[in-house]
Amino acid sequence: MATHFRRKMLLHHVLRRTCIVTAAVAIGLHVLGTLLWAVEPAGTTTATDLTWHPTPVPRQISFASGTHRLRNGKLPTISPPTQLNDANRIQRLEDQLEDLQRRLTAAEQRSAGPVLIHAGHIQPEAECFDCFPEYPSSTSEQIFGSQYPTLKWSGFLQLDTGWVYQDGANAETIGDVDSQTGLRRVRLRVAGDIRRDSSYVVDLDFAASGHPSFRDVMLIMHEIPVLQNVRFGYFQQPFGMDAMTSGRELLFQERPLPFAFSPFRQTGIAAYGTFANKRASWSTSTYWFPTDEFGVFDSGSGGHSVAGRLTLLPIDYGDGHLIHVGFDYAMGDPGDNTIRYAIEPGFFVTDPTTNQRNASVPTIVDTGNIPTHFYNLFNAEIGLGCGPFHLQSEARLAVVNQVGGPSLIFPGYYVNAGYILTGETRPYDREHGTFHKTVPKRDFELGRGGGAYELVAGWAYIDLNDHNIKGGRASTLSGGLNWYLNKHVKYSFNVISSTLDDAQRGRSHAWIASARVQAEF
Numbered sequence: 430m431a432t433h434f435r436r437k438m439l440l441h442h443v444l445r446r447t448c449i450v451t452a453a454v455a456i457g458l459h460v461l462g463t464l465l466w467a468v469e470p471a472g473t474t475t476a477t478d479l480t481w482h483p484t485p486v487p488r489q490i491s492f493a494s495g496t497h498r499l500r501n502g503k504l505p506t507i508s509p510p511t512q513l514n515d516a517n518r519i520q521r522l523e524d525q526l527e528d529l530q531r532r533l534t535a536a537e538q539r540s541a542g543p544v545l546i547h548a549g550h551i552q553p554e555a556e557c558f559d560c561f562p563e564y565p566s567s568t569s570e571q572i573f574g575s576q577y578p579t580l581k582w583s584g585f586l587q588l589d590t591g592w593v594y595q596d597g598a599n600a601e602t603i604g605d606v607d608s609q610t611g612l613r614r615v616r617l618r619v620a621g622d623i624r625r626d627s628s629y630v631v632d633l634d635f636a637a638s639g640h641p642s643f644r645d646v647m648l649i650m651h652e653i654p655v656l657q658n659v660r661f662g663y664f665q666q667p668f669g670m671d672a673m674t675s676g677r678e679l680l681f682q683e684r685p686l687p688f689a690f691s692p693f694r695q696t697g698i699a700a701y702g703t704f705a706n707k708r709a710s711w712s713t714s715t716y717w718f719p720t721d722e723f724g725v726f727d728s729g730s731g732g733h734s735v736a737g738r739l740t741l742l743p744i745d746y747g748d749g750h751l752i753h754v755g756f757d758y759a760m761g762d763p764g765d766n767t768i769r770y771a772i773e774p775g776f777f778v779t780d781p782t783t784n785q786r787n788a789s790v791p792t793i794v795d796t797g798n799i800p801t802h803f804y805n806l807f808n809a810e811i812g813l814g815c816g817p818f819h820l821q822s823e824a825r826l827a828v829v830n831q832v833g834g835p836s837l838i839f840p841g842y843y844v845n846a847g848y849i850l851t852g853e854t855r856p857y858d859r860e861h862g863t864f865h866k867t868v869p870k871r872d873f874e875l876g877r878g879g880g881a882y883e884l885v886a887g888w889a890y891i892d893l894n895d896h897n898i899k900g901g902r903a904s905t906l907s908g909g910l911n912w913y914l915n916k917h918v919k920y921s922f923n924v925i926s927s928t929l930d931d932a933q934r935g936r937s938h939a940w941i942a943s944a945r946v947q948a949e950f
Contacts, residue, residue: 453935478665498568524794531944532671548624550557577627579621584638584950585677587613591776593790593944599929599937603791611778612636613945614676616644627651630662642722646696655694667694667699667712667738668757668809670863671824671843678866680821680845681907682776682923682945686887687841689772689794690806692736692759696720707859708745713737726764731802740810742863749854753812760805768804768829770839770893771795774906774927776943793929794893796839796900814857817849819864835896841887844860845909848884866919873914883911899932921945 590610600606611686615635622628632645647662665672670685670693697716718734726732736759744752762783773829777790813820822844827838849855849867856865871878887907903945909923926942 439808454916456693462904475678479585491693510691510778518839522910534652551718567733577625578623580619580621580879581621584617585948587676587945587947588836589613589682589776589778589943589945591778591790591941593939593941594842595939598934599939602931602937603869604928609776609778609790611684617641618645623648626650638724646724653700656700659698659700662851663694663720663910664699665738665760666695666697666714666716668692668736668759668806669703669808670753670755670812670821670823671739673738673861677947678864679929679948680847680885681909682921682943685771685843685887686772686891686903686905687828687843688890689770689824689891689893690807690808690825690827690839690841692718692734694720694762695734696724697734701861703860705741708742709861710740711738712864714869718763721766728764730764731762731766734759735761736806745857749814749816750862751812751814751857753810753814753857753862755808755812757810758806760803763769763804764800766800766802766832767798768801769798770827770900774890774903774939774941775889775907775925776923776941782827791802793927794891794901794903796893796898799829799837799898800834801829802832803830804828812857814855814864816854817857818846820844820846821864831896832897837895837898839891839893839895840875841891841901843887845885845887847883847885850884851879853881867911867913868916869913872916880915881913882912885909885911894932901932902930904928904950917949919945920947922948 453501467543474860479865502818542853543729569577588611592608595603595606597735613636616632618630618632618636620628620630620632628649628651630645630647630649632643633641637644645662645664647660647664649658651658653659667673669688669691671688672693677798695716695718697714699712699714699716701710701712702710711742714734715733715735717732719728719732720726725772736757738757740755742751742753744750771792772794773790773794807826807828809824810823811820823842825841827839828840829839831837847855851869853867855867855872857863858865865882867883869878869881871880873880885908888905889907890902890904892902894902906926907923909921911922912920914920921944923943923945925940925943927939929937929939931937
């Protein structure tokens, strides 16, 4: 009897401990399930709240039987934790992961500061005349809530100095010219994309007449059917290889004498593009002439002009060996019924405007104002690349229908060549049909690299004498050295021999030595 009682009590204790262990396991499972599944739904937290808030866990669990005795030979049952549907649980986990990813991205942006976003219509130097080096400014997503519009700041400056020596006849013809030192260009540019298929440019020069004056101010639409690209605003008109080359990328410090005929920057509308697998480019524009340095045309009626340019690459081996040819035409009706051609001898500090010749170095040829209702401009281009050697030449002709006098014809020619001593090749821009500046293989660094060295030579001629107009004839013979320390800094040294034939005072000579430091930022 006693033995049977002891066995019964032992069985009772075993069953009791079994129930306690089972209850403990159930509590642990419930707590674990609550931590894993019962999480606050996605989207209820803010970007600054990165913690999860689990559903509170009960501190006590009661059982149906407080005595833990057998009922009908079975142990008391414990209700399992509430189970979420598998599909709902997976969806909630995915939502929570996306929410955490958004908050993590926001935290990284706050810690990293401004980030530049750009769609790349305007190349950083992607050295095209539409394009400048890109530097971060502000994050469009932080300001506007999307990646557009983008914003890129850039610019460059040029500091020039020069010495001029004149013979007596030259000083008597154009006056004494003193040595000059000053800022030739101080440019500040902002550009970017408004949308994927549109961009803008606002370019100011703080060293030009007007202080500051506009240089390129335009809206560009891309991916236009047939036309490809269309621009509106104040910009370089498509006429001449020298005119379409950026002032940062010229072989010499200034453009050659026939540049006097170029319409250059005017307010208008233009379309441009490429074809034949980018072995050819075209551009055409209609513009108002003349417009001032602020892009304003206020010369009354008329002023309607057009220009066009076509370039071809009949030979291009892709390794710096190429042949470029181009043809240009412009015509117009000046709004003020006059036209004037004049130019300096290859060096000046103050940039003259279209209608005002107030440069620090005077013009050596000048037609004065010619009364006219119509003019025509013709131009032919040729370019050659042969490894480190490159050449560029143009022949230009201006035909003016003079009011009250005979038609006038003024010709101009130039040839510029360069040889890069360190072996680099001068890049060519297929989209715009121009040469870019040289980029050294090795940047200048004491004991490691010397940058790139380029010898240059050129000859130019212009004749502004015809019938009753005696603007003079001039020619220049130039030589120089360009030193590219890196893609941002360049030193140039030019020597120019200038010859002037004046209708009244005869032939005279002047010699110029100049230097420039150029820095892009």
